[in-house]
Amino acid sequence: MESTDKLSCNILADLLIAHGVSHVVMSPGSRNAPLIVALSRREQLTCHVVIDERSAAFVALGMGVQSGKGVALVCTSGSALLNYAPAVAEAFYRQVPLIVISADRPEEWIDQDDSQTIWQQDALSPYVKRSCDISANLNYTNGEWVCNRLINDVLLEALNGRRAPVHINIRLDAPLNLMEQYEPGRSRVINMLRPKDELTTAEARQLGALIASPRKVLIIIGFMQPDARLNKALAKLARIPNVAVMTESIANLHSPLFIDRIDATLSSMEGEDFINLRPDVVITAGGALVSRFVKDWVRSLNGVEHWHVGPSHTTIDCFRHLSLRVEMDPAIFFRQLASALQIFKEPSAYSHDWSALASRSLVKHGMYVKDAPWCDLKAFSMIIPAIPRSWNVHFSNGTPVRYAQLMDCTHLHRCDCNRGVSGIDGCTSTALGASAIYNDITLLITGDMSCQYDIAAFSSTLVSPKFKVIVICNGGGGIFRFINSTSELPELEKYLSVGTRLPLSDIAHGYGFRYFEADSEVALANSLRQFISCKDAPALLAINTPGELSANVLKRYFAQS
Numbered sequence: 001m002e003s004t005d006k007l008s009c010n011i012l013a014d015l016l017i018a019h020g021v022s023h024v025v026m027s028p029g030s031r032n033a034p035l036i037v038a039l040s041r042r043e044q045l046t047c048h049v050v051i052d053e054r055s056a057a058f059v060a061l062g063m064g065v066q067s068g069k070g071v072a073l074v075c076t077s078g079s080a081l082l083n084y085a086p087a088v089a090e091a092f093y094r095q096v097p098l099i100v101i102s103a104d105r106p107e108e109w110i111d112q113d114d115s116q117t118i119w120q121q122d123a124l125s126p127y128v129k130r131s132c133d134i135s136a137n138l139n140y141t142n143g144e145w146v147c148n149r150l151i152n153d154v155l156l157e158a159l160n161g162r163r164a165p166v167h168i169n170i171r172l173d174a175p176l177n178l179m180e181q182y183e184p185g186r187s188r189v190i191n192m193l194r195p196k197d198e199l200t201t202a203e204a205r206q207l208g209a210l211i212a213s214p215r216k217v218l219i220i221i222g223f224m225q226p227d228a229r230l231n232k233a234l235a236k237l238a239r240i241p242n243v244a245v246m247t248e249s250i251a252n253l254h255s256p257l258f259i260d261r262i263d264a265t266l267s268s269m270e271g272e273d274f275i276n277l278r279p280d281v282v283i284t285a286g287g288a289l290v291s292r293f294v295k296d297w298v299r300s301l302n303g304v305e306h307w308h309v310g311p312s313h314t315t316i317d318c319f320r321h322l323s324l325r326v327e328m329d330p331a332i333f334f335r336q337l338a339s340a341l342q343i344f345k346e347p348s349a350y351s352h353d354w355s356a357l358a359s360r361s362l363v364k365h366g367m368y369v370k371d372a373p374w375c376d377l378k379a380f381s382m383i384i385p386a387i388p389r390s391w392n393v394h395f396s397n398g399t400p401v402r403y404a405q406l407m408d409c410t411h412l413h414r415c416d417c418n419r420g421v422s423g424i425d426g427c428t429s430t431a432l433g434a435s436a437i438y439n440d441i442t443l444l445i446t447g448d449m450s451c452q453y454d455i456a457a458f459s460s461t462l463v464s465p466k467f468k469v470i471v472i473c474n475g476g477g478g479i480f481r482f483i484n485s486t487s488e489l490p491e492l493e494k495y496l497s498v499g500t501r502l503p504l505s506d507i508a509h510g511y512g513f514r515y516f517e518a519d520s521e522v523a524l525a526n527s528l529r530q531f532i533s534c535k536d537a538p539a540l541l542a543i544n545t546p547g548e549l550s551a552n553v554l555k556r557y558f559a560q561s
Contacts, residue, residue: 029076078116208340
């Protein structure tokens with residue numbers, strides 16, 4: 001069909017239809033002409049013209065009240081949008097999902113004495129549940145994906161949960177009257193399941209049928225608190241031949257059936273592994289993933305479906321393949337899914353192939369670490385197995401949590417890291433706060449730069465013999481020596497991996513910590529024993545490693561084939 005050449009307007013039309021909107025109330029204007037073209041040319045949408053925007057919004061409100069469905073409102077730029085406010089406020093408190101769509105000028109023309117320009121993107125706050133601002137230019141990497149994700153997200157929020165108005169501000173640049181061919185309905189649709197407590201039996205069976213063999217299903221779990229119910233459900237799923245379960249070290253889920261060292265396993269893929277292990281459906285739960293390898297790999301796969309499970313404040317489309325949001329407790333969802341899949345246990349080598357790759361990667365890992373010189377990797381290979389099972393472990397951001405991903409953490413009943421935002425600020429204080437609540441030992445494994453950043457924590461009155469700290473002293477900012485974006489920069493040593501003047505011995509003695517130190521394998525083995533057995537005071541173990549060598553060893557680890 002012929003439509004406007006503004007891709008954002010055509011995506012919007014696709015998604016309004018897909019999410020069940022059938023009525024649009026629009027007011028004439030020039031900036032919103034592309035919106036009028038895109039919407040009025042769809043036979044699934046009934047468009048009504050009301051000249052005055054204030055009246056138009058109340059007309060849409062009446063339609064929404066009567067139909068119980070979402071109704072779209074379309075206006076031009078400038079003060080036209082402000083006339084919607086009374087009806088939008090009424091809709092907010094009556095829980096009527098008005099979809100407010102305002103045309104806008106490109107941002108560079110706001111406050112430049114161009115006609116009909118005001119700051120529109122937050123004009124209806126706080127009477128909308130969600131809003132988004134769509135750029136006039138989508139001709140950049142991921143531009144179409146961003147537009148699609150934002151509009152899907154806003155529509156899902158309007159029409160699910162506590163229903164309420166939302167605002168989509170679409171910036172449009174001149175010329176506004178160009179046309180091109182567009183294939184209606186080609187935009188990706190993200191759906192949502194939001195059961196009150198559990199899926200119905202029919203819903204569970206329908207989902208089970210969608211992912212039954214021969215489809216290949218990869219479940220990936222990010223950070224979360226320990227959950228025995230979820231652990232049991234995922235172990236049951238991992239026994240199904242066409243399902244593989246990956247868990248990160250801070251997912252706090254353990255089973256011999258899980259792929260629990262994601263980076264080590266993925267970096268061992270070669271040849272036909274990339275074909276045999278390619279999933280058809282990826283299902284995620286938990287928080288943000290640490291593993292850059294799994295994110296990059298899944299994003300590179302065309303035609304993969306992604307389901308995200310768990311209550312969330314927004315549409316989480318980390319892999320750029322999201323097709324379903326499941327807003328419910330993951331433990332309940334995966335238990336129901338495992339039961340639904342029992343009748344679909346058709347032959348598949350998918351789970352077996354992942355297990356075989358994981359086994360090969362463990363052999364390769366063991367050989368590499370055994371031959372590695374004294375470095376961060378060697379130190380972590382000694383630290384992690386030595387940690388008593390009853391201890392809680394906190395990792396700082398940077399390299400500590402990434403090294404933990406390579407190690408066998410299955411004997412650790414709880415691991416945590418501030419991966420919500422992934423900052424280094426406050427890692428020590430977070431672990432200290434946890435130690436004040438937990439009755440046994442809380443161990444923080446941190447880097448010297450992260451430690452220095454949060455040095456004030458050591459002066460807290462909360463410090464007790466239940467708090468232990470291991471500091472990897474590799475010259476500061478070890479992560480910058482490893483990641484591609486910084487490792488080759490000439491500014492690396494002067495401005496990024498800047499080193500630290502961190503007198504850990506003095507700090508420990510000044511704040512009443514027992515102090516231990518190691519700079520070799522032999523020294524670490526001895527210091528670890530003393531550090532772990534220290535019961536009458538908080539303890540700090542400083543491990544000195546060569547920074548540049550440690551980064552090179554880690555790079556070579558992932559370069560193995």
